[in-house]
Amino acid sequence: MAAEAWKRTTVEQLVRAGALAINDGYRAKNLELGEPGVPFARAGNIDQGFDFSDADCLREEHLSRVGEKGSRPGDVVFTSKGTVGRLAFVRPETPRFVYSPQLCFWRVKEPRVLDSRFLFYWMRGEEFSRQVDAVKGQTDITDYVSLKEQRRMHLTLPPLAEQRAIAEILGTLDDRILVGQRLIHTLESMIQALFRYWFVDFEPVRARAAGQGPELPSPELAKLFPAALTAHGLPVGWSRNSLGGLLPGANCVLTGPFGSLLHASDYRAEGVPLIQVGDVNDGRVRGQGLLRVGAHKVPALERYRLREGDLVFTRVGAVGRSAHVPAHQAGWMISGQMLRVRLPTHGPLHPRYLAQVYRQDAFLSQVEGYALGTTRPSLNTALLEALPFLVPSRTVQDAFAARVAPLDQRVWKELDARVVFEALRDTLIPELLSGRRRVSEAQAAIAAHG
Secondary structure (H helix, E strand, O other): OOOOOOEEEEHHHHHHOOOEEEEEOOOOOHHHEOOOEEEEEOHHHEOOOEOOOOOOEEEHHHHHHOHHHEOOOOOEEEEOEOOOOOEEEOOOOOOOOEEOOOEEEEEEOOOOOOOHHHHHHHHOOHHHHHHHHHHOOOOOOOOEOOHHHHHHOEEEEOOHHHHHHHHHHHHHHHHHHHHHHHHHHHHHHHHHHHHHHHHOOOHHHHHHHOOOOOOOOOHHHHOOOOOOEOOOOOEOOOEEEOHHHHOOOOOOEEEOOOOOOOOHHHEEEEEEEEEOHHHEEOOEEOOOOOEEEOOOOHHHHHHHEOOOOOEEEEOEOOOOOEEEOOHHHOOOEEOOOEEEEOOOOOOOOOHHHHHHHOOOHHHHHHHHHHOEOOOOOEOOHHHHHHOOEEEOOHHHHHHHHHHHHHHHHHHHHHHHHHHHHHHHHHHHHHHHHHOOOOHHHHHHHHHHOO
16 A cells, blocks of 8 residues: 555646646647758657657747747656647657647656656556546547646655655666667668668679679678679669569468458457557567457468468558568467468578568558558558569578578567566556555566566
C-alpha cells in the first residue's frame, strides 16, 4: 500500500503554487511553416519518443512568436486531441521543436517539489489514464482533453526523494531500451549501406572495371562480382526480372486464408501465432500480442504456416510492409491480410537478398503505384509476382546473406532484450506508483534481469 507520507493533490494546486505549468501548442499560420526551421510537432510525431522525419518546420524567423510553446528538456508531452494519450519525455538530446495545438506539455517549474521524469511515469500510470478516459469522449466530434480538465486532475505524490528513486529505476529501463533501439538502427543502417554499395551503386563492379581493388574483405569475394557494366548500366550477367519471370509456374506467392476459412471463434489464448498487418514493421514480425489460432483449426490451415526463410508481405491497408521469417518464427501462420513468398531452396534467389529488395524505396514505390483500390489499397498474388527487381548472381546474393547474418542475429538479440525490459518496466510502473512495491524490491528485480 502507499506510504502515509504520500500526498494527494491536484494539478491546479501545483500550478497555483508555481511548481508546474501546463499549456497547449502554438497556432501557426501556413506562411510560418517552411525551411529552414525547427520541427513543428503534431500528434503523429509523438509516441513514447519523437520522430520528426516527416514533420513540418516552423521557420526560424518566426520562432520569437512561440514564447513558452517551444520544447525544453524535462517537458512531458501529451497528445490531447484526436489520438489522445500518447506521451513522450523531452530529453536533453531531443532536438528543439515547437508544439502544435494537438499537443499539451506539462513543465515542472519547481524541481524541489516535483521531479519531471517521475511526472512522465505518473502520466503513464493508472491514476492519470483513468482520469483521461473519464473525460476524453465528452465531445461529439473527436476525443479531446481540455486544459481546464487537465487542471482538475488529481495526483498522488510520494516525497521528492522517492519520486527521484522511482524515476531513476524506471528511467534506467527506458535508457537501456533506448540504447538497444539505437543499436538496432545502427545495425540496420549497416545492412542497408552494404546493400546499396553492392546492388545500387555497384561499387565493387566499378572498382574492378577501373582496375582497382574494391574495398572488400578478400580477393575471393571481389572476384564474385562482374568486372564491367553493360550499356544499360547493369553489371554484366545481372538482369532485372520478376518472381513470375524467374520462376514461372512455381507459385511462389500465397494469399492467406480468407474469412470463410478462419473466424474469430477459432482464436484461443493458446495456439499458433497469426500474423496480421499491424504485426509487421521495419522488416520484422513482432513476437508479442499476436492472435493465436486454436489447435482444433490448425490442421485445416497447414498450408498457411511459415518456414524459416519465407517472406511475408502485407497486401491490404498498409500495403508493402514485409519481413523475413527467422527460425524461431517457423510454424507461425499468415492471416488473410498477408501474402507469403516461398522460394525454391536452390533457385536463382536467396530469400535474405529478396527481403532487402522488398525494403527498398524504389521497390515500395512500385508497390504503391500498382496497389489496387482507392479507399483501401490492396495487392494480389499476380501483382507481387510481376513486380521487377535487380537479380544479381546467386553467388553474390549468398555472399550478401552471409555478411548480414551476424548483424541480423544481433538485431534479434536486441529485440528480445527490449521485450524483457519493456515488460519489466510496464509491470513496475503501476506497482511503484501505487506503493505496492518498494523501491528496493524493484531494484532487485532489475538486477535479476541483468
